[in-house]
């Protein structure tokens with residue numbers, strides 16, 4: 282089998298992804314399969330934010346709000362909260378649609394803003410959504426306030442619920458594994474959609490706006506529509522991911538949608554490599570796995586080294602996380618795996634003067 | 647086929663103020679299909695402001711603006727691009743981190759249709775359109791003579807090549823009127839000469855050209871008609887020979903012969 286043949290490589294990747302939960306399960310234990318599930322949810326989120334930040338260049342600090350909209354839509358329509366138990370295939374798309382609408386609602390008033398101003402307004406929007414979720418329990422109880430909504434229906438199709446283990450093809454497959462496959466499917470779909478958008482007329486328009494909005498509009502791009510499209514697409518991904526999250530956890534509360542979460546997703550995009558799908562996926566994987574590894578590893582490691590737990594693993598985790606961020610930004614400002622375009626953008630300017638010299642002496646024209 | 651005498655762009659009594667400064671007042675001009683129309687004037691005369699108005703980047707305060715028979719006052723830039731006015735910028739505004747080819751492909755945006763659904767479905771029509779966009783972009787790079795740089799980032803091109811790339815990108819929008827804001831600025835004599843040939847080629851391909859230029863020699867040898875702005879007012883209009891000997895024009899250019907005016911400074915406002 283020749284590995285450099287794309288078809289063969291895809292086959293190999295597919296095989297690895299298929300057996301991955303079993304490998305993780307046997308090597309690290311069941312808990313890590315759950316972490317892998319979360320990693321997939323975050324990758325979807327990061328890919329959605331990548332459309333807004335990476336392609337269109339619009340800094341959005343309230344992105345987690347769309348995740349919240351998707352999650353609460355699922356929670357309210359599939360839990361004892363209102364006694365509604367709508368089918369998943371209705372609730373998930375509805376959550377995505379609502380998130381998309383919220384994306385446009387947020388986008389519309391910020392169309393004239395850029396950079397810092399846009400960041401601040403979107404940050405405020407994210408907080409508004411969270412505060413609403415927190416306070417919509419009186420006078421009429423809708424969201425159950427800070428207690429959140431529990432006993433949410435598991436993800437299911439008809440009677441087949443992946444909230445429990447199943448006997449499939451003679452294999453006993455646990456709920457976590459089933460979620461892994463479902464989330465993997467959605468993630469691959471999101472990757473495919475991102476790739477198609479990136480290499481399309483719309484994708485080019487997003488990048489043109491990122492590069493120079495005035496020139497883009499003079500070239501006939503309706504900057505308002507194209508920006509709203511970016512917000513809407515990004516929010517849709519967030520909404521889908523949110524719905525899956527609610528079904529997976531069985532519980533949602535406003536706490537899960539804090540500013541810190543928005544920043545975490547942004548870090549995945551920026552650290553991994555803005556505008557590059559592979560980089561964003563890498564960022565998502567790393568930022569889910571590394572903190573968990575610290576959480577599990579830091580205590581025992583300190584025991585072994587110093588005979589006692591000197592620093593609380595939780596604070597050590599944040600400390601190392603901050604340090605890692607600084608190091609990456611110092612050494613690889615365009616991210617760990619940047620898009621070809623971003624790499625060029627953030628690289629020290631290839632001396633234009635030198636280029637100019639070359640062309641002066643180039644009489645081949 | 648349009649006849650030369652058709653009016654393509656007609657401006658009447660255009661006024662534009664910035665606070666207390668009247669950047670343009672009572673400016674009227676009409677540009678005929680198929681000509682190369684020159685716009686000259688000292689620094690700060692309002693030439694770029696006029697471009698910004700006809701491309702929708704600024705809104706006019708007074709006057710009327712007709713293009714190809716329809717009125718376009720207070721329209722968004724993309725509407726005017728769609729109507730058929732394309733431009734280049736005095737301070738080059740390329741998509742710096744996109745390749746030359748991608749820059750021109752963006753120019754095709756306004757004449758193509760694939761939306762989000764087309765991109766997602768990636769159907770036959772979308773793929774055909776993408777291929778056509780790329781093909782046309784290659785042709786245009788060839789047309790302006792920088793095809794061998796198609797995969798170079800715009801910001802790594804030489805100054806003259808960037809100016810040509812801006813022209814290719816503007817032509818990609820299939821304009822009826824191409825407005826060039828000092829395309830020869832910063833070019834040497836040889837480069838200017840080949841730029842002149844390029845502009846003739848553009849005119850011969852059926853595109854009307856509106857040209858701002860400080861290089862009077864270039865204007866005289868190229869333009870069918872010339873208008874002169876000074877302090878926001880039109881002080882002369884006519885064939886180049888006429889304008890060159892117009893006393894008001896000579897006075898505007900520091901009382902001397904109309905020769906090389908001082909180079910403009912880069913980095914101001916839009917354009």
Ligand SMILES: Nc1ncnc2c1ncn2[C@@H]1O[C@H](COP(=O)(O)OP(=O)(O)OP(=O)(O)O)[C@@H](O)[C@H]1O
Nearest residue numbers: 664669688689690691692693694695696910911915
């Ligand atoms: N956005 C703006 N805000 C305030 N003043 C402006 C703005 N744009 C242009 N002006 C002023 O309007 C006047 C005309 O400027 P404009 O750029 O149109 O001149 P120009 O003829 O293109 O000159 P140059 O040859 O230097 O390019 C100048 O005094 C300029 O300072």
Ligand SMILES: [Mg+2]
Nearest residue numbers: 693694695736
């Ligand atoms: Mg100017």
